[in-house]
Every structure is written in structure tokens, then in C-alpha cells.
Amino acid sequence: MFKTGNPVTGKDFIDRKKHLPLFKTYIEQNQSFMIKAPRRFGKTSIVKHLLENKDEYEFIYIDVKRVSSLKSLANKIIDSAYKISSIDNFLYKAKNSMFDLIKSIQNIKLDDIAEVTIKISQENNIDEVEYFLHSLDVVNSIAIKKNINIKLAFDEFQDILKIASPDILDKSRSVMQHHNNVTYIFLGSIESIMTKIFEHKTSAFFHFATIVELPPLDIDELYDYAQKVFQIKSIKIDGLKEVLEYLKGHPDYSLQLLQKLYFNALANETTILNKEDVYNTLVDVITNNKAYIEELISKSKQKKHNLDVLYSIANNTKSNLDSKTLYNVHSSLEDMGLIKRVSVGKYKINDIFLEIYLLQKDDNLILNYTNKT
Ligand SMILES: Nc1ncnc2c1ncn2[C@@H]1O[C@H](COP(=O)(O)OP(=O)(O)O)[C@@H](O)[C@H]1O
Ligand SMILES: [Mg+2]
Structure with missing residues (x-):
């Protein structure tokens, strides 16, 4: 039904x-890929939908946003990887029941890599970077051992820069590129940063993964589904x-609206x-998302001029900042995932409700919509 x-x-x-x-083909062909799209555009959904409950392949899904350090990111990868080899809670066992663990490692003949994992994970002053790179190697080693290809998905990948210094990118790539038995999937909401990581000639991940932008839902498809x-x-x-068109196929907001319409009809x-x-x-629906929109606004205010520029983009007016300042403000707003460059010097607000909110100050609430109908 309409899940939100x-x-x-x-x-x-x-x-x-x-x-x-297309994504299915990448996965089947072991082609690493990267999906960038604004928040709430359905990235996590599409990847989980493709990976979960499939007999054909093993996968590891990690939300980088949810880990607080490179070490805990590595822990998650390591535990998930050994789980694929039928060892649950590898790291816990390494701490608490080494004897059992060693027996199971010998059973599955993973002694060499597993011994390294045990050794590094128990060092007092763990080198987080080394440990993380090792966790990637573990995934590949296990895949080789089982003669399979493991899909390793990093959600909100750009957030790795919040838990590690930028050279983690170069180091990761040089390890990942030797992994013939792993298909890497990277998702990111902050398109400008994902672009910097993957698409520039000097980017650490240049030419490593096929890049796909995920557009909003197709309105005809959505309409047909809803009608049914x-x-x-x-x-x-x-x-x-008309109302679906007004929401421009935004998956989250469209689904919220459809669910409300549906439940209202049933309830009444x-x-x-x-x-x-x-x-x-x-x-x-707009009212229900107010808190989220206000959060975006207050986040934008961390930097001077950001909000003014957001207003001018939403209302299509000219900003009176000098070009250098304006450039910096645009970059900062892009790096917050709030705006997207559409052509030279032209930007649009990513979130349609944020756009409405910014128009609202001129008493324009939903004017576009009411005009249309
Ligand atoms: N293919 C889809 N079918 C139905 N609903 C979807 C779909 N994609 C996204 N949604 C809706 O949008 C919301 C946000 O999706 P999510 O995958 O969490 O986005 P993202 O990972 O890009 O932030 C979901 O909770 C769901 O309501
Ligand atoms: Mg997501």
C-alpha cells in the first residue's frame, strides 16, 4: 500500500x-555503481529492494550516517562479512570465546584472514584506518573463499568524511580496486560532495563506479499505481x-499524500x-513536514547569507551579493544538500516543501497549486 x-x-x-x-543489471554483472539524489528520493528503498531477500547473492548494507567512528564502521563490516561465512558475532566471540571461534575459523578454512582480524581488533591502540581497510579485505577474502560475489552497499557514503580524514578516500579506493569479488554500491544525498568524490579527474574514486542520478518517481507510473x-x-x-504533478514525483511527499487520501477515504x-x-x-501534509523544513532552515543559517540566497532562489530574484560571496554561499548550500545547480549560475531548491515555505513568506502558500486547479 502507501507506506511512509x-x-x-x-x-x-x-x-x-x-x-x-538498470540497477539490477549492474548488480548481476558485478558492476560497482553510485547513486546520488537528494534526501528522501528513494535511494535506500531502491537498493534495499534490490538486495534484500534474494537467493542469488549475498550483500552487506551499511548506513554510514549511523556510525560514529571508522572503527565501528569496520566492526559492522567485519561482523556482517563473517556472518556470510556462518560465524555470528565474530568480534564478540573474539573477545569472549576465542576457543570456539578458532574452531569455527578452522572449519571454514579462513585462518589467515581471520587471524589478522583477531590480531588487529585486539590491539590496544587500534589504527582505525588500517582496521577499516582490513574490513574491506575481509569481505573480498570471504567472497573468494565461498566463490561468490558480495554486494557491499554504503548508504550516505559522503558521511565517511565526518568520521575520517579525507585521505581515507584514496586509501579505500586503492584497496577496493583489487576486490574482484565485491561489487560496491555507494549512495549519497549530498550530490555536490558525491560529485567531488567520484566524478572529477582528480577524485579518489574517479572511474571506479558507474554514476547514476535517481530522478523523482515517474508521475504516470505513480498515478497508475495509486489509481489501482x-x-x-x-x-x-x-x-x-494534478496534485501528483504539483509534487513533481517527490517519492516521500507523494506517498505521504496518497496515504492520507487513502486513509481519509477509508476512515470517513x-x-x-x-x-x-x-x-x-x-x-x-505540508504542515506535517514543517518541523523537518524548519530544521533545514535552521541548518542553513549556520552560515551568513545562506537563508537570503535560498529566498532569492525560491522566488527567482537576483541576489545583491558580490559574485565571490555568492559563489561561496551556493557551494555551502550545495554541500548541505539544499540546492542543486541546474546550469551556469542557475540553481534550484531540492526540497519542494522548503521551496513552498520560502515562498510562503510572500503569502504565496500553495499559490502555484491553486492557480493550476
Ligand atoms: N519506489 C518507491 N515506492 C514507494 N515509495 C517510495 C519509493 N521510493 C521512496 N518511497 C517513499 O519515499 C520515502 C523515502 O525513501 P528513502 O528510500 O528513505 O529515500 P532516501 O534514501 O533517498 O532518503 C519512503 O519512506 C517511501 O515513503
Ligand atoms: Mg536513505
């Missing part, structure tokens, strides 16, 4: 007919296509929602 709040997989996943086959769900309950919605036992109902539901 968490990444969606399986039957809740609305087919991205244009992208799914509504039809089962004989619900008719006036102006559904009505089968017809008119334009006013749809409008009110849209306002509801």
Missing part, C-alpha cells in the same frame, strides 16, 4: 520501471493527477474525494 516513514521494499515498492532493470489501489476500494479522487467511509479534500490533504 521507512524505506520501502518488496510489495510496497512502487516499481521504477526505468531504473530498476484506490479502485480496489472504489475510491474516486478528483484532481489526483467515502468513495469520492473532491478537489477541496485533496487541497486540504495537501496542506495537511
Whole structure:
């Protein structure tokens, strides 16, 4: 149905007919790839949907945003990798039941690499970088041993720069490029930083992974899917296509709206929602996301001029900052994932509700939408 709040997989996943086959092919062909798209665009969903519950391959999924150090990132990779070799809680056992652990290692004939893991993980002054690079090697070694290809997905990969110094990128790449039995998948919400890591000639990961941008949901696909769900309950919605178009295929906001429409109809036992109902539901959804939008705004204010420039982008007015300052402000807003460059000197706000919020100050709330309908 219309699931919100968490990444969606399986039957809740609305087919991205244009992208799914492509990503699937990369995975099947062991081609490493990188997906960049703003927050809430469905990156995590698509990757989990492709990897989870598949018999064909093993995968490790790590959300870099959720780890607080390079060491805990390595711990996660190591435990996940040995788990693929049927050893659960490797690091815990290394601490607490070494005897059992050694027996299981010998059983699966992973002595050489596992002994290194045990040794490094128990050093007092662990070299985090060395340990992390070793964790990558573990994945490849286990894949070789099992004669498989392991998919290793790093979600919010750019956040590795928050837990390690920038040279981690060069070091990782030089290790990863020898891993013939691992397919690396990198996801990132901060497109400008992902670009810097992967796409410039001097980037650490230049030419390492195929790069894909993930656009919003296809509106026709989304509309058809929604119509089918509504039809089962004989619900008719006036102006559904228009409101989906207004949301520009934004996966998260569109799904929130659809879910609300659906639940409203069911709860009120009505089968017809008119334009006013749809409008009110849209306002509801915007209101529900206010806290998130305010968080984006307050984050943007960390730097001087950021908010002014956001306003001028949203309202399509000219900023009166000098060009050097303006350049810096644009870079800072891009590195926060708030704006995206569309052409030379031209930017757009990534989040449609943030854009509405910024317009709102001129009493323009949802004007675009009401004008259209
Ligand atoms: N293919 C999809 N089908 C249905 N809903 C989706 C899809 N992709 C994204 N969504 C909706 O968008 C929300 C955000 O998706 P998520 O994968 O967490 O985005 P990201 O990882 O880019 O931040 C999900 O909770 C879900 O409601
Ligand atoms: Mg995500």
C-alpha cells in the first residue's frame, strides 16, 4: 500500500520501471555503481529492494550516517562479512570465546584472514584506518573463499568524511580496486560532495563506479499505481493527477499524500474525494513536514547569507551579493544538500516543501497549486 516513514521494499515498492532493470543489471554483472539524489528520493528503498531477500547473492548494507567512528564502521563490516561465512558475532566471540571461534575459523578454512582480524581488533591502540581497510579485505577474502560475489552497499557514503580524514578516500579506493569479488554500491544525498568524490579527474574514486542520478518517481507510473489501489476500494479522487504533478514525483511527499487520501477515504467511509479534500490533504501534509523544513532552515543559517540566497532562489530574484560571496554561499548550500545547480549560475531548491515555505513568506502558500486547479 502507501507506506511512509521507512524505506520501502518488496510489495510496497512502487516499481521504477526505468531504473530498476538498470540497477539490477549492474548488480548481476558485478558492476560497482553510485547513486546520488537528494534526501528522501528513494535511494535506500531502491537498493534495499534490490538486495534484500534474494537467493542469488549475498550483500552487506551499511548506513554510514549511523556510525560514529571508522572503527565501528569496520566492526559492522567485519561482523556482517563473517556472518556470510556462518560465524555470528565474530568480534564478540573474539573477545569472549576465542576457543570456539578458532574452531569455527578452522572449519571454514579462513585462518589467515581471520587471524589478522583477531590480531588487529585486539590491539590496544587500534589504527582505525588500517582496521577499516582490513574490513574491506575481509569481505573480498570471504567472497573468494565461498566463490561468490558480495554486494557491499554504503548508504550516505559522503558521511565517511565526518568520521575520517579525507585521505581515507584514496586509501579505500586503492584497496577496493583489487576486490574482484565485491561489487560496491555507494549512495549519497549530498550530490555536490558525491560529485567531488567520484566524478572529477582528480577524485579518489574517479572511474571506479558507474554514476547514476535517481530522478523523482515517474508521475504516470505513480498515478497508475495509486489509481489501482484506490479502485480496489472504489475510491474516486478528483484532481489526483494534478496534485501528483504539483509534487513533481517527490517519492516521500507523494506517498505521504496518497496515504492520507487513502486513509481519509477509508476512515470517513467515502468513495469520492473532491478537489477541496485533496487541497486540504495537501496542506495537511505540508504542515506535517514543517518541523523537518524548519530544521533545514535552521541548518542553513549556520552560515551568513545562506537563508537570503535560498529566498532569492525560491522566488527567482537576483541576489545583491558580490559574485565571490555568492559563489561561496551556493557551494555551502550545495554541500548541505539544499540546492542543486541546474546550469551556469542557475540553481534550484531540492526540497519542494522548503521551496513552498520560502515562498510562503510572500503569502504565496500553495499559490502555484491553486492557480493550476
Ligand atoms: N519506489 C518507491 N515506492 C514507494 N515509495 C517510495 C519509493 N521510493 C521512496 N518511497 C517513499 O519515499 C520515502 C523515502 O525513501 P528513502 O528510500 O528513505 O529515500 P532516501 O534514501 O533517498 O532518503 C519512503 O519512506 C517511501 O515513503
Ligand atoms: Mg536513505
